[in-house]
Amino acid sequence: MSSPVLSVERLSRAFTSGRQRVSVLSGLTLSVFPGESLAVVGRSGSGKSTLLNLLCGLQVPDEGRITVMGESFDGIDNNDIDARWAELRRRSIGVVFQEANLMPALSLVDNVRLRANLAGRGAGGERGWLERLGVGAEADRYPDQVSGGQAQRAALAMVFAMSPALILADEPTGSLDRQTADEVADCLFAMQRDTGCALVLATHDTGLASRCDHLLDLSASTARGTG
Numbered sequence: 001m002s003s004p005v006l007s008v009e010r011l012s013r014a015f016t017s018g019r020q021r022v023s024v025l026s027g028l029t030l031s032v033f034p035g036e037s038l039a040v041v042g043r044s045g046s047g048k049s050t051l052l053n054l055l056c057g058l059q060v061p062d063e064g065r066i067t068v069m070g071e072s073f074d075g076i077d078n079n080d081i082d083a084r085w086a087e088l089r090r091r092s093i094g095v096v097f098q099e100a101n102l103m104p105a106l107s108l109v110d111n112v113r114l115r116a117n118l119a120g121r122g123a124g125g126e127r128g129w130l131e132r133l134g135v136g137a138e139a140d141r142y143p144d145q146v147s148g149g150q151a152q153r154a155a156l157a158m159v160f161a162m163s164p165a166l167i168l169a170d171e172p173t174g175s176l177d178r179q180t181a182d183e184v185a186d187c188l189f190a191m192q193r194d195t196g197c198a199l200v201l202a203t204h205d206t207g208l209a210s211r212c213d214h215l216l217d218l219s220a221s222t223a224r225g226t227g
């Protein structure tokens with residue numbers, strides 16, 4: 001059996017705002033294997049975005065351990081931890097947000113090229129990725145010259161062009177109309193199946209969540225109190 005791309009053991013994170021303290025995840029443990037998809041659902045404030053931020057090193061857990069592609073961070077100096085997370089994000093973890101976040105001064109194809117280059121991938125396949133995602137005809141346009149759905153397809157092309165082991169997607173279709181959202185989701189799942197990467201997808205959309213292999217509902221793992 002293959003090793004997990006991602007494993008999480010007893011993960012917890014708390015925030016304090018004024019006298020209010022919110023604890024999320026409450027000792028979460030999970031694994032995601034190559035080719036698997038996990039939907040993270042739960043009511044607003046249950047910790048979906050926090051979990052994704054922890055899984056790519058943009059936040060630090062209060063407790064627990066995260067291992068990505070066999071790399072964990074026990075006993076490592078904080079500065080080294082940041083550098084190692086940055087390297088994982090650069091080469092192995094593709095992140096997709098609700099908004100496409102393309103570089104406005106670059107055409108779609110140059111956005112894809114830049115992301116692939118940063119990941120150390122060879123040049124040349126950028127137009128192919130845009131074509132596979134249905135925006136080949138828009139490759140030379142700039143982000144402000146395409147629709148939201150086309151921009152999000154380009155954002156997915158950027159992620160797949162880097163050949164990630166893991167994709168973290170936070171409401172990747174949340175800003176799109178129903179039909180466009182379904183089309184972008186079709187692209188995401190088809191490409192994920194073809195490339196065999198792992199996917200963790202946070203969403204409020206039950207239809208989108210039901211397309212994943214596994215479901216994690218964080219609703220019950222939030223605690224609030226005053227401190």
Ligand SMILES: Nc1ncnc2c1ncn2[C@@H]1O[C@H](COP(=O)(O)OP(=O)(O)OP(=O)(O)O)[C@@H](O)[C@H]1O
Binds near residue numbers: 022024042047048
């Ligand atoms: N920087 C912060 N400071 C204080 N509280 C925070 C901070 N970030 C998150 N929280 C709190 O942690 C909880 C989880 O937030 P998070 O954004 O992860 O939830 P979510 O499930 O993604 O919500 P939504 O579905 O609304 O996007 C919320 O109660 C939120 O207010």
